[in-house]
Amino acid sequence: MSQLPMLSAVLCFIVVAAATAADEAFVYNGFVGANLSLNGFAEITGDGLIKLTNDTEQAQGHAFYPLPLRFKDSATGAPRSFSATFVFAIVPEHSDVSGHGIAFAIAPSVGIQGSMPSQHLGLFNVSNIGSPSNHIVAVEFDTVMSVEFYDINNNHVGIDVNTLVSANSSPVAYFESGIPKNLTLISGDPMQVWVDFDGRDLLLQVVVAPLSVSKPEIPIVSSKINLSSIVLDEMFVGFSASTGAATGSHYILGWSFNLNGDAQPLNISKLPPVPLPRSQKKKSDVLAISLPLATVILSSICITAMIFIAIRRRKFAELLEDWELEYGPHRFSYKDLYRATRGFNEANLLGAGGFGRVYRGVLPSSKVEVAVKRVTHESKQGIKEFISEVVSMGKLKHRNLVQLLGYCRRQGELLLVYDYMPNRSLDKFIFYKDRPRLDWSQRFRVVKGVAAGLYYLHDGWEQVVIHRDIKASNVLLDGEFNGKLGDFGLARLYDHGENPHTTHIVGTLGYLAPELSKTGKATKETDVYAFGAFLLEVACGRRPLEVKGSADSPGLVEFALECWKKKALLEARDADLGEELAAAAEEEVEAVLKLGLLCSHPDPMARPTMKQVVQFLEGDASLPSMLPEGLIDGVATLKYDESFDDFLKLYPSSSHAEALLQQSSPLFSGGG
Ligand SMILES: *[C@@H]1O[C@H](CO)[C@@H](O)[C@H](O)[C@H]1NC(C)=O
Numbered sequence: 005m006s007q008l009p010m011l012s013a014v015l016c017f018i019v020v021a022a023a024t025a026a027d028e029a030f031v032y033n034g035f036v037g038a039n040l041s042l043n044g045f046a047e048i049t050g051d052g053l054i055k056l057t058n059d060t061e062q063a064q065g066h067a068f069y070p071l072p073l074r075f076k077d078s079a080t081g082a083p084r085s086f087s088a089t090f091v092f093a094i095v096p097e098h099s100d101v102s103g104h105g106i107a108f109a110i111a112p113s114v115g116i117q118g119s120m121p122s123q124h125l126g127l128f129n130v131s132n133i134g135s136p137s138n139h140i141v142a143v144e145f146d147t148v149m150s151v152e153f154y155d156i157n158n159n160h161v162g163i164d165v166n167t168l169v170s171a172n173s174s175p176v177a178y179f180e181s182g183i184p185k186n187l188t189l190i191s192g193d194p195m196q197v198w199v200d201f202d203g204r205d206l207l208l209q210v211v212v213a214p215l216s217v218s219k220p221e222i223p224i225v226s227s228k229i230n231l232s233s234i235v236l237d238e239m240f241v242g243f244s245a246s247t248g249a250a251t252g253s254h255y256i257l258g259w260s261f262n263l264n265g266d267a268q269p270l271n272i273s274k275l276p277p278v279p280l281p282r283s284q285k286k287k288s289d290v291l292a293i294s295l296p297l298a299t300v301i302l303s304s305i306c307i308t309a310m311i312f313i314a315i316r317r318r319k320f321a322e323l324l325e326d327w328e329l330e331y332g333p334h335r336f337s338y339k340d341l342y343r344a345t346r347g348f349n350e351a352n353l354l355g356a357g358g359f360g361r362v363y364r365g366v367l368p369s370s371k372v373e374v375a376v377k378r379v380t381h382e383s384k385q386g387i388k389e390f391i392s393e394v395v396s397m398g399k400l401k402h403r404n405l406v407q408l409l410g411y412c413r414r415q416g417e418l419l420l421v422y423d424y425m426p427n428r429s430l431d432k433f434i435f436y437k438d439r440p441r442l443d444w445s446q447r448f449r450v451v452k453g454v455a456a457g458l459y460y461l462h463d464g465w466e467q468v469v470i471h472r473d474i475k476a477s478n479v480l481l482d483g484e485f486n487g488k489l490g491d492f493g494l495a496r497l498y499d500h501g502e503n504p505h506t507t508h509i510v511g512t513l514g515y516l517a518p519e520l521s522k523t524g525k526a527t528k529e530t531d532v533y534a535f536g537a538f539l540l541e542v543a544c545g546r547r548p549l550e551v552k553g554s555a556d557s558p559g560l561v562e563f564a565l566e567c568w569k570k571k572a573l574l575e576a577r578d579a580d581l582g583e584e585l586a587a588a589a590e591e592e593v594e595a596v597l598k599l600g601l602l603c604s605h606p607d608p609m610a611r612p613t614m615k616q617v618v619q620f621l622e623g624d625a626s627l628p629s630m631l632p633e634g635l636i637d638g639v640a641t642l643k644y645d646e647s648f649d650d651f652l653k654l655y656p657s658s659s660h661a662e663a664l665l666q667q668s669s670p671l672f673s674g675g676g
């Protein structure tokens with residue numbers, strides 16, 4: 005073998021590398037006039053800061069170097085070393101919470117298509133998170149603890165590969181003479197970061213320090229990553245930041261990058277200054293104006309303070325009685341919940357249901373994301389029993405139940421604190437045409453999950469818990485679209501009628517078993533009936549009663565039965581599931597429809613138990629053979645049930661009735 009071609013190849017390679025090297029390093033000491041690719045809320049301020057987000061909620065911003073960079077050696081395909089340093093600052097809107105954080109990212113495109121704000125940091129969305137096709141490597145500085153991503157706290161730095169479940173993470177700190185010193189991301193102070201990747205040992209290392217400190221030796225977080233299987237040949241580098249319910253302004257002050265050796269150091273004295281938080285700015289303005297008036301203000305301060313304290317006391321007043329003391333750990337203070345939801349701000353509103361309004365919040369002490377439900381409750385009756393039930397419900401733990409964390413009680417209202425479910429309720433994904441729909445395998449998984457959760461409520465615990473209000477809008481979805489049953493037992497609160505001679509039926513029209521109007525008693529069987537309606541709505545993509553201004557419009561049960569009688573049960577399915585279903589999916593859809601009809605049987609004793617339902621769905625038992633004709637008669641009687649007529653008399657306007665149905669009217673009187 006001749007040495008000449010090889011030598012010339014090596015020479016040629018060196019020349020190419022040297023020629024491109026100049027294009028693979030850049031330094032920005034401030035960004036005045038910089039040509040970056042910006043999108044979302046990102047902008048370059050007059051001072052030369054990159055402002056990735058401002059205080060707008062649910063915002064995201066990306067700022068990327070506009071040219072692609074070659075992250076793999078073109079000859080060997082091995083990942084190349086790189087080095088980056090940048091200075092960032094997070095200025096919170098309020099001094100104690102800020103969301104959601106900032107990330108340095110290597111991505112296949114400038115900006116990131118389809119990304120979501122909030123806990124996704126503008127890097128991923130609910131469907132692509134975790135997928136190897138993302139080709140995203142990021143270093144996150146996260147200021148909110150997202151339980152779904154196993155975040156360690158609300159002030160951490162993590163290395164993320166294609167997902168926000170960090171490969172490695174650590175509280176933000178730096179080492180000085182071997183001793184860790186904590187840093188607070190949301191202090192508003194600028195911090196410098198160094199990100200170094202060594203292509204030989206495949207080690208990614210991150211160092212953070214305050215501006216006054218030179219680069220510490222010991223990395224705060226590092227991870228071995230084989231970049232060659234993650235990055236594409238050509239990639240883009242930049243920054244992403246997002247806000248959620250908690251907001252803050254995310255800034256980059258300066259940035260230096262090099263694909264061939266150490267990034268050139270930044271000149272700190274040239275970096276633009278970071279603006280003060282809005283609240284502090286206001287404060288300093290006020291002070292400047294008020295100094296001459298100091299004496300006047302001093303004398304009025306006492307009076308103001310007293311009024312303030314009085315108002316505050318009233319504002320945060322809560323009810324706490326002796327009998328509640330034993331529930332200490334489950335009790336939240338109203339002040340914490342008020343702060344968590346930013347004063348029950350409309351912007352934090354997740355939804356309004358039959359039982360009250362639900363707000364998203366971040367608990368001030370632990371920074372855990374929660375959902376806070378405000379239930380108005382006028383009567384004092386039964387509250388003690390209910391609280392003891394709430395506390396015991398907090399002990400119910402199942403992966404298909406929304407975890408209840410605790411409660412708080414005020415005059416006339418009750419606040420319930422639950423785990424936050426990022427994807428909210430199932431109905432949004434099956435009834436709303438403008439939203440992405442769930443495919444069949446996702447729906448089937450949710451159905452099986454809800455069945456398991458309800459089985460646990462009925463039989464899995466020391467006490468039988470009747471849910472009383474099963475429907476798609478009470479099924480919540482976590483970050484991975486697992487179905488979790490919410491609101492269990494809540495209907496109970498409304499079950500104590502003021503007049504002992506009338507029984508209030510609780511639940512939602514269309515999900516109420518026919519016998520309820522006669523007995524008024526919620527049982528396992530009435531839950532199974534509602535579960536049947538739920539199965540049908542998930543498979544058909546329609547609500548059980550679509551009120552079209554007439555009481556005669558067929559409900560979902562009749563509709564499915566009609567299809568079955570025509571020997572075309574599958575026609576009842578949601579058209580959005582697609583024209584053609586795989587044979588296995590077709591079988592599942594048909595089984596779910598039949599099971600839904602069986603659960604909707606007018607005779608409570610003919611309905612299966614939840615244990616059987618779980619067995620059918622898991623394929624451990626097969627459905628009994630049945631004919632549509634057997635179910636028809638019962639349904640016909642249901643149609644002329646008195647309570648239904650009463651209901652329509654009570655709410656003759658169809659639009660009113662429709663609104664009530666959509667809001668899941670909590671209360672209405674049945675004939676009895
Ligand atoms: C900014 O960079 C892009 C990509 O290299 C280029 O097309 C564009 O002309 C540049 N704009 C300015 C104002 O330099």
Ligand SMILES: *[C@@H]1O[C@H](CO)[C@@H](O)[C@H](O)[C@H]1NC(C)=O
Nearest residue numbers: 044045046047057058059060
């Ligand atoms: C945030 O920026 C957007 C546009 O970039 C602007 O419309 C909005 O008013 C800003 N919001 C705040 C709170 O500064």
Ligand SMILES: *[C@@H]1O[C@H](CO)[C@@H](O)[C@H](O)[C@H]1NC(C)=O
Nearest residue numbers: 117118119129130131132440
């Ligand atoms: C998620 O992002 C991908 C692109 O990465 C996009 O194709 C998809 O539509 C997005 N999905 C959602 C639910 O936004």
Ligand SMILES: *[C@@H]1O[C@H](CO)[C@@H](O)[C@H](O)[C@H]1NC(C)=O
Nearest residue numbers: 157159175176177185186187
């Ligand atoms: C630093 O932060 C860690 C983790 O948040 C904490 O455990 C530790 O007590 C803090 N140290 C100091 C000195 O504040």
Ligand SMILES: *[C@@H]1O[C@H](CO)[C@@H](O)[C@H](O)[C@H]1NC(C)=O
Nearest residue numbers: 205206229230231232233234
């Ligand atoms: C890294 O991944 C590439 C491609 O997936 C593989 O060829 C290579 O052997 C891996 N390197 C190490 C050190 O595991």
Ligand SMILES: *[C@@H]1O[C@H](CO)[C@@H](O)[C@H](O)[C@H]1NC(C)=O
Nearest residue numbers: 033269270271272273274275
């Ligand atoms: C940093 O910038 C200042 C002001 O422009 C300049 O005087 C100084 O020499 C620079 N320092 C370095 C190390 O380049």
